[in-house]
Amino acid sequence: MAPALFVLAGVLVGGAWSLHRQGATVGVVVFVGVLALMATAGGVLWLMPGDA
Template sequence: MQSILPILLFALGGVLLGGAWSMRQQGRSKGVLIGFVALAVLAVLGGVAWLLPAGTL
C-alpha cells in the first residue's frame, strides 16, 4: 500500500484538474473552480511529500 498511495494521489490530482477544466469550459463559478484546483494541488503535493525521504520535512 505504501508504494500505491503516491500514484493514487497523483491520479486524484489529475482527475480533479480535469474536472476543473471541464467546469471552466461549462462556465461554472470561480469559487468552485478554485476549490477543485486547490484540492488537486494538495493531492499532488501529498504525493510528492510521500515520496520524499524520511526526515526531509
C-alpha cells in the same frame, strides 16, 4: 499511495478544467483546483525520504 494521489490530482485538474469550460463559478473552479494542488503535494511529500 503516491500514484493514487497523482491519479486523483489528474482527475481533479480535469474536473476543474471541465467546470471552467462549462461556465461554473470561479469559486468552485478554484476550490477543485486547490484540491488538485493538495493531492499533488501529498503525492510529492509521500515520495520524499524521511525517518522511518
